[in-house]
Structure formats: C-alpha cells, structure tokens
Amino acid sequence: MKSLQLAIAATQVLSALALDIDVSSEGGNATSGHQYGFLHEDINNSGDGGIYAELIRNRAFQYSDAFPVSLDGWRPVDDSTLDLTLPEPPLSDVLPYAVQVKGVGLQNEGFWGMDVRPQKYTGSFWVKGAYDGTFTASLRSNLTEDVFGSVEIESKSVDDDWTEHEFELYPDTAAPNSNNTFAITFDPEPVPPTYKNRKNGLRIDIAEALAGLHPSLIRFPGGNMLEGLSSSTWWDWKDTLGPLRYRPGFQGVWGYQQTHGLGIVEYLDWAEDMNLEVVVGVFAGLALNGDITPREEMQPLIDDALDQIEFISGPADSKWGSRRAELGHPDPFPLHYVEIGNEDWLAGGSEGWITYLEYRFPMFLAAINEAYPDITVVSSCASTDGGGWDIPAPAIGDYHPYREPDVLVEEFDRFDNDGPHIVGEVAATHPNGGIGWDGNLMPFPWWMGTVGEAVSLIGYERNADRVPGTFYAPVARNMNRWQWAVTILQFAADPAMTTRSTSWYVWELFARYPMSRTLPATAEFGPAYYVAGVNDDTGSHIWKGAVYNTTDGADLPFNVHFEGVDAGATAQLTLLTNEAGDPYAYNDPYTGVNIVHSETIPLVADENGAFSFSMPQLSVAVLATDTSAEERKVKKRTVGRR
Ligand SMILES: *[C@@H]1O[C@H](CO)[C@@H](O)[C@H](O)[C@H]1NC(C)=O
Ligand SMILES: *[C@@H]1O[C@H](CO)[C@@H](O)[C@H](O)[C@H]1NC(C)=O
Ligand SMILES: *[C@@H]1O[C@H](CO)[C@@H](O)[C@H](O)[C@H]1NC(C)=O
Ligand SMILES: *[C@@H]1O[C@H](CO)[C@@H](O)[C@H](O)[C@H]1NC(C)=O
Ligand SMILES: CC(=O)N[C@H]1CO[C@H](CO)[C@@H](O)[C@@H]1O
DSSP states (O other): OHHHHHHHHHHHHHHHHSEEEEEOSSSOOBOOSOOEEEEOOOOTTSTBTTTBOOOOTTTTOOOOSSSOOOOTTEEESTTOEEEEEOOSSOSBTTBOOEEEEESSOEEEOBTTBOOOOSSOEEEEEEEOSOOOSEEEEEEEESSSSOEEEEEEEEOOOOSSSOEEEEEEEOOSSOOSSSOEEEEESSOOOEEOOBGGGOTTOBBHHHHHHHHTTOOOEEEESOSHHHHOSSTTSSOOGGGGOSOGGGOOOEEOSSSSEEOOOSOHHHHHHHHHHHTOEEEEEEOOSBOTTOOBOOGGGOHHHHHHHHHHHHHHHSOTTSHHHHHHHHTTOOSOOOOOEEEESSOTTTTTHHHHHHHIIIIIHHHHHHHHHHHOTTSEEEESSOTTGGGOOOOOTTOBEEOOOEEOHHHHHHGGGTTTTSOOEEEEEEEEOSOSSSOGGGSOOOSSOBHHHHHHHHHHHHHHHHTTTTOOOEEESOOEEETTSOSOOOOSEEEOSSGGGOEEOHHHHHHHHHHHSOOSEEEOBOOOOSSEEEEEEEETTTTEEEEEEEEOSOGGGOOEEEEEEETTOOTTOEEEEEEEEETTOOTTOBOOTTTOOOOEEEEEEEEEOOTTSEEEEEEOSSEEEEEEEOOHHHHHHHHHHHHHHO
16 A cells, blocks of 8 residues: 555655646748758868768869968879979969979878778779889789789870870779778879769768758858958859869968869758758958958959859850850759858958948948848847847848857847848857856767757747748768867778768767758746647657756656547657766767767657656757658558568
8 A cells, every 4th residue: 555655646746846838720931941051161181081972182273362372182102203393384373383203103091091992993093294104003002012902094194285194993802991091193183972863073981971960951151261361362162163174272371272172062062962951151352351242342343243143043045044054954953042241240250240231241241131021031140149130031040059068058038029031140159157168079979068058959949930941060970180179070091980970970860860841839947848740741740858967966856738630649759868967978980989879769749638758967869740641651560571
C-alpha cells in the first residue's frame, strides 16, 4: 500500500512539473517555406582548397598587392629548378606569370596533402616551349617512392605559343594517407571527381556534408570577402567568368590569394544542384580598410549590380543573360534576394554608416526596385545596428549575431516586435562569461553553444513570417589554414577529417522538418524554448524545442497537444543530447568522436491527445506527427509481411 502511494505521489509531482503546451489549429502565420541555409565565402580556405574541388595550390601563380607572386605549394622533382618567369606572350592578360622548369619536373603539395584513391581525375595544363616527347602526370606519395597512378600525355607544345594538354588519370590503388603530391614533367592541373560531375565543380565529400543539412538557402560571396581589403580589390563577379585561363584571381581578405575558380557561375551551379534559394551580395562602395565610394562615383557600382542581376536572372537574349547563355546556362537562375553590401555599419566607422544611410543604400534600393520590383532588397544591417535605424520599406534587414550561448538565449524574442530581416550570419562563437570579442573564439562549435543556437533558431522560426531565412556562417574550415575556428564543417585533404560539428546536427534536424505555417502555442519560455507549426504538404504537425539551463540540471517533462490531433495518433520524437555530458564537448576532426547522440522515439497520443516525453538539460528535439502518407506506408509494409 505504502509503495503504491509513493508511486502515485511521484506521478503527481511529475505531472505538476510538466510543461503543458497546447498548440492551436489556426491563427498562425505562413512561413517563407525556406528557413535554413548558410553563408559561403572563401574564408579558412573553405573555397579554394575546400568545397571548390581543386587539388593544386597556387595553380596559376596569381597575385595581388597583399599576396605577391610566389611558388607556394610547388617543389621541384629531384634536382630540377623552378623559377617564376614573365613569358612572352603570357598565358593570358590576367595570368602573366608562369613557372620555368629546368630538369625533370615539378610537383605540387596541394592544400596540405591530396586524397588519392581509384577514381577518375581529370585535368589540363598549358605549356610553351618546343617539346616533342610526352608528359607524365602522376599522383605519388610524399613519404615513399610509391606512385599510385600515372598517365602519359603526348606533347603538342610549340615554341612561341601556349598549348593546352588535357588528361585523365586513374590511380589503381588508394594511397594509405593524404600525404601525397601531384607531379608532372611540366606544368599540371588535375581535378578530382566533382559533386554531380560539374566541370570545375565542388569537392564531393564536403558538398555532400552540406547537402545533408537539407539547406534551402545560400548567401554568397560574403561576408567580408565581398567588401575586399580596399575599394579596388572587392569581389568583382565579372572577373570570375569564363575559362580559368582568363581569371586573374583575387586578393582575398582572409590571408591568402584566391583563384576565382569558385566564381559566380560555380556558386549558381552549386545553388542549382542543391536546390538553394540565392541571396547574392553586391558591392556597395565600402571596403574593409574604410574606403568609401563618393556619391558622384556610385553610378558605375549600381550599373554593375544591375548587370549582375541580369547575368543571374535575365532572359538569354538580354545583354548579360546572353553572356550567361554563352557560358552554358541559357535558362535564367531564380533570384529573389539581393543584399546591398555587407555590415555597412561596421568597417567604415561613422562615415561608412552615414554614407550608407544617406546615399549608398537608397541609390541601390531605388534602382533595383525600379528595374526588378519582384526582388527583395536586403540591407546589410539590422534595425538595431549602428545605433538603430528604420529600414526603408520594402527593403528588409540582415542581422549577424555571433554570440555567447547565454546571449543567444537572451535574444530568443529578438524578432517578436521587429520588421522583416534575414539572419544572414549566426553562430555561437564565444564561451559565456562576457569575454566577448576580446576573448578567444571557441576552438570548435561546442554543445552548449549549439543548444544556444537552437534556442535562437526557434526564436527566428517563431517569427518565420518576418524572418524568411537563417544562415550559418562560416560554413567550412580547412584544419591546415584557418582564421575563424567556429564552423559547421571541418576538413583537410584527407576526407576522413571531414567532420560535422555539433551545430551541424541541430541545423540538420531543424531543417529536416520545414513548416509552412507556424501555429500559436502556450507561451511560457525558459528553460524550455519551442515553436509549433504544420507542414501543409505532408499534414504533419511539428514541434521544435530546446532546453537550456533547467533548475538543478533536472530533466524537463512535456505534454504537447496539437488541436485536431486525437488520442491514439502517432508521432516521432527525435532527441539530440550530449553523450559526453561536458557542455564544452565538441566533435573532434582528429579523433572522429561525435558527441551528439540522436535518438528517435515513437510516441502515441494519450487519451487527451497529448504526446508526453521529457528532455534532459541542454538538449534539442523535434516532435513530428506521422502523416497519413507515412501511415499508408506502414500499412503497406504490414500487408507485405503477411
Ligand atoms: C607529411 O609528412 C611530412 C614528413 O613526415 C610531415 O612533415 C607532414 O606534416 C606530413 N603532412 C601531412 C599533410 O600529413
Ligand atoms: C612533403 O614532404 C616535404 C619534405 O618532407 C615536407 O616539407 C612537406 O611539408 C610535405 N608535404 C605535405 C603536404 O605534407
Ligand atoms: C547557464 O548555465 C551555465 C553553466 O552553469 C552558466 O555559465 C550560464 O551563465 C547559465 N546561463 C543562464 C542564462 O542561466
Ligand atoms: C503572427 O504574426 C503576428 C504579426 O506579426 C504576431 O503578432 C503573431 O504572434 C504571430 N503568430 C504566431 C503564431 O507566430
Ligand atoms: C593554422 C593556421 O594556419 N593558422 C593561421 C590562421 O590565420 C592566422 C592569420 O589570419 C595566422 O596567424 C595563423 O597562423
């Protein structure tokens, strides 16, 4: 008797503590239907040497004021000597340098190694000089004498001009590690297989890890990269078009010369291959050194942005649309968002900001609204930036919270009473404790930061009628050269190093369950944060939640009831928890340890139609009711088994 009473008492305590959440069937808001994406710019070698599938580092001896021409990445084979030269004629107007090889050949170390396995590598190199023999291109070990694959290429080279030599290389064995080089008796350029087989395309394993996030948005080309180090070195899309031979490269802003191999067409192909809505940034007359374009010199920049929009989305018979068609894509790419600059309240101090408000932004807004009324113009600043401003309609804002997890949680209601914005960059970057930007970035995304992000994402999704998209930034980090530690993916030349961060798992889960409408729900937030809605395509009711700092670290019980979902209905709860227990635990590319535990728990609605479950301290979950299609599938399977 006594033990029974205790049991009942315990049940009562539990249900008194449980959070009863009622979700109405009406009264919510339509969402944009696309919510999660990422910002890509070439930071931390995440473009060149990252998702851009190029094996060769410094392939065309490109240079700029900040990054002088060099033989970085190259070494002679045996006793050969390598010298940079300025040949006559040059390979192209934009690639004046070449390497002169005396001896047997040269080799390239790639982006700190090369992944070699039995698969097709295609490439080409340009040669000048009378030569009757053959070239041998090979992928070989940097540690032993092993050659994993090689191919002979008949020389077509002549004395007075440049000739292209194309080849395919198929190693018969995989190298035991990525400490390999590419060697050739002359000047090489091999390309590994690419994502969806695009020529000059993306590195497969990195692209697949990003596609696995179910993204629906990409913002490019930055970020600071768009702005450039000075007003003469911004990311000029016109320099990124056409054959690689005619791309001069770019003085990147993250500490290295960039090839411009990942150009505007490559970004658009990427968007097409992953079915991503594009937010393209156009240069707005502010560079990172504070250079500001005066009002009377703005028109060329505005014309340039209009050309860029036409290049992306204009018909094939328009001036720039025909250039796109010439480059192999006659159909316009869809384009609904254009962003004017990047963080214009920041780099140029008060003058940068004032000029943005006074003429830079208004001039772009007027010109784009007039020419393209269906395009949403995004300002590069949020309503709260630069001391606060009223973003002129119909433009929307862009908010970039790089925060401590506590602050992401505090900002849960950031958009409850504000106008429309994208969240163009967001990540937990610093540990709690007010060190802020003077302190160090966390070395990797860590569990508590990730849960902080989840709370913010839920806040944005509750306001999805006004926040049409959220972008993780930055998206990938080469472990051999990086400037910014926090990222959604880490990688190196060896694909075994490609690591999904703790944040990857939360973003993947939330993006896996898109909602077409939010629904009003009981609003009692902290330590539980949540959003509810429905996916009209599948009929599934969805609840996304995160738990941050419960009392004494106790588990938190929930009863979630969706109006119109009855007793006996079934749902799946996917619960993400931290295996390691330590809130600072992270996914380590060097050990491959993944601390995120994902569990899917089938639930049945009780007699009140409520789904009951509990979530531990620092956890993230999605509850989704099974849809009729799903039920049909289950039925079919049962019938089949009989
Ligand atoms: C390759 O091996 C060399 C010599 O042992 C070493 O210095 C280098 O760090 C290794 N590189 C990679 C990418 O493992
Ligand atoms: C290849 O080996 C050389 C000589 O040991 C070393 O300096 C270089 O760092 C190695 N390359 C890579 C990619 O590790
Ligand atoms: C949450 O708990 C952590 C760890 O105890 C603490 O550092 C942080 O300040 C707490 N935050 C809030 C908002 O309670
Ligand atoms: C729908 O939008 C209105 C206006 O922005 C807002 O007041 C209301 O809370 C939103 N409802 C939900 C369920 O998010
Ligand atoms: C590992 C590595 O290459 N780190 C470099 C990152 O970039 C900064 C400068 O931006 C260098 O100081 C680091 O050495």
